[in-house]
Amino acid sequence: MRNYIIRRVLQMIPTFIFIVILVFFLNKAAPGGPVAGMMNPKMTAADKARLEHAMGLDQPAYKQFFNWAGEVVHGNLGYSTKYGKPVTSVVGDFIWNSFYLALFSLIISLLIGIPAGIISATKQYSLTDNSLTIFSLIGISMPSFFIGLLLIKFFAIDLKVGGQGLLPMFGMHSNELRNANFFVQFFDILRHMILPGIVLALQSTASFMRYTRSSMLEVIRQDYIRTARSKGLVEKVVIYRHALRNAIIPIITLLGFWIPGLFSGAVITESVFGWPGIGKVAVDAVYSRDYGLLMAITMIGCFLLLIGMLLSDIFYSVADPRIKYE
């Protein structure tokens, strides 16, 4: 196992470097640039040329790459042209917000999705199964901004508690409470997380439910389950101790792929709720051609994806003793 991990990590390095180079040159090849977005008629062509020179954009692409790569190797990821701050600082401002929201919604969707999948599988084709299937289809198909705005209207505007909406309308925490103690702030953030968390969870709950259901259905048909039942075990033990343990394996391997998703943000949900996440920041960086920030976000995403894939494979072998790596 140890050798396997070392081998995989060594393979990741050239993959990562290749992707970084590819993305860098793709970004530079795309039309436009940070200066093209500055539309001030008082700026002459000479002013623009001066600005591009100060930003280092008038050099050939390969030179820009070597300058940038040289800095990155020393730990300096450069400046964001849009935010005027070091790129690491910008990413740090937003990525943890996205992570907390994504983690919150992941936990909700696991807590609801997996039991729902189990019930669906054990009661296949019953009314329960069909209703859960319908709900999950609705969850996957509804566009997130539509559900988001509906939830905001209902919980933050229509439903009132003491003159204010039951849940907050926007943001990650209330501006009035920014200097309150940790306890108050913690619950304030939790309150703000409920609605966007539900919106995000809708899609993933449906996925987890479907995966669990099909996996369980397959396992329940197995002979060893029949053996367990014929041994006289209570049905609950059969399902939860024997069947679930085997059915959960594909879910666990899936979780490895979720890791990059936890850090990439959800643009639409974050925009609708004003959640200060990295998703919207990444999209804005594309529109304003903020190369430094774009490269940093891409590198983080790429790194997490590679790690996620490795962890997926490791989880798989841990969960299923039949799998062994050399």
Place this chain on the structure above:
Amino acid sequence: MKKRLALSLALLMLAGILLSGCQPAAGSTAVLRFGTASLDGKFNPILVENVYDQYVVGMIFDGLITNEPDGSLSYRGLAKECKISDDHLTYTFKLKNAKFSNGEPVTAEDVKFTYETIANPKYDGPVGYICNNIVGYEDFHDGKATELTGVKAIDSKTVSFTITEPYVAEEITNLGIGILNKKYYAFTTWDEFKAKNAAPMGCGAFLFKDYDPAQACNLDINPNYYGKKPQLAGVSILIIPDATQISALMTGQVDIVNPAASKDNWDQMNADANVASAKRFVGNGYNFIGMDLSNPIFADKKVRQALLYGINIKQFIDTEWQGFAEQCLGPISPVSWAYPDASKLNNYAFDPTKANQMLDEAGWNQKDTDGIRMKDGKRLSFTWLAYNDVQWPLNLQALATEQWKAIGVEVKSEIMDFNTVMDRVYTKHDFGMFNQGWSLSIDPDPVGIFDKASDVEGGYNAMHYYNERAEEIFAAARQEYDSKKRAELYQEWAQIANEDLPYLFCAVREEIWGVSKKFSGFDKMGPYYNWVQCLDEVKAVS
């Protein structure tokens, strides 16, 4: 027993979450809350780009001069007075007794430092152009001089600017930028300078308290402010998504918002007079369709005029903006003093018959098999480059495609994002037709857009427009010190542009602002005077 404990703990947590939102009733500390969809956090007057960041900068930093609600020059800024030399080349300002929020006095050295930083070769912000006209700029920027000689700190309260070419609007265009404190903003590396974006310090009416990225920015009153102290405890800028801004206003969570001008938004903000009311005014800017005038199709004025006759602009404005825009007839907004009498301008009322006639006269009188006009074997067909970051370009393009087809003109659509379109048009000059909008400055001088000198790669005269009389007007008006004569010159220019159609002028949009009934004092808001400038008179009403 365990189950009951778990259940009660869960209920307790739920109660805690739901009730932690209940805050004590807002006290009498009047903090004005402005809702906006984004802030970048570049709180530095010489680096700021985002228009919302500019609001924050406007509250924290004061410049030498500012403007009145009607756009005229005002000395309510740092400068007490300004003497202009007879040759109109030297502006000597006397500073008021002002202090920065950290207690340091504002001196001429600070003014000089601000402009030298803009002229610094490492400067990578958007306002480099304000130093173009200052003597010694090239030498200082290229490293041949150690100071910007055109800006002199004559004594601690007197600073003079010497420019290379007289320009009647020099003060209001270039000399109003927020002043930086030399000691606080001193830097050896450019990164050091940029690091202060997160901790701005200026001499304006407010001082910076804190900024939570993409959440809120809070400002307190500057106790050392030299001017009229605002009757507020502070200002908060809250980041609220566009879709929920009006709801936030109507539920009392924010006090002033600026949503897109539409009938729906207007009605919503006026729905409850006890909570809020809405203001509207015509903005200082316009939307237009641009053309490459070197293209043989667009080079002919008759064709351009025919195209404008052939599209029902009025219908488009009514459908798209439901009365919150008016037709634009020239490169100047109707709010400007340079706008001529409307009766002197052609409004190109929708007339497809006339359009057909003009196109025939222009020589496009052969027809291809699909009805598209032809001339010398070429089809009257071109590509319109539009962006989809906002909705109106697509709707306008769709309407034009349909209505121009009826007069035998073919439009091919190409849609990119805004940045790409601007790059194609202005940097690469690779376009046939495009659309855009300009947000104008207070002075109507069109140099930069319509003059021959801007007809270079990277310049804004990507249309390759040239009109001899217009060039004369541009040059003369920049040095015309009689305001009445200057107005006449620009009014003549507006008429020339209305006839020449370097752009197919489209619409002048209105702005709508929703203000909570809890605050008064925003009456002076207008196209030249934003809500930040109103803050010296804003107060909470009981």
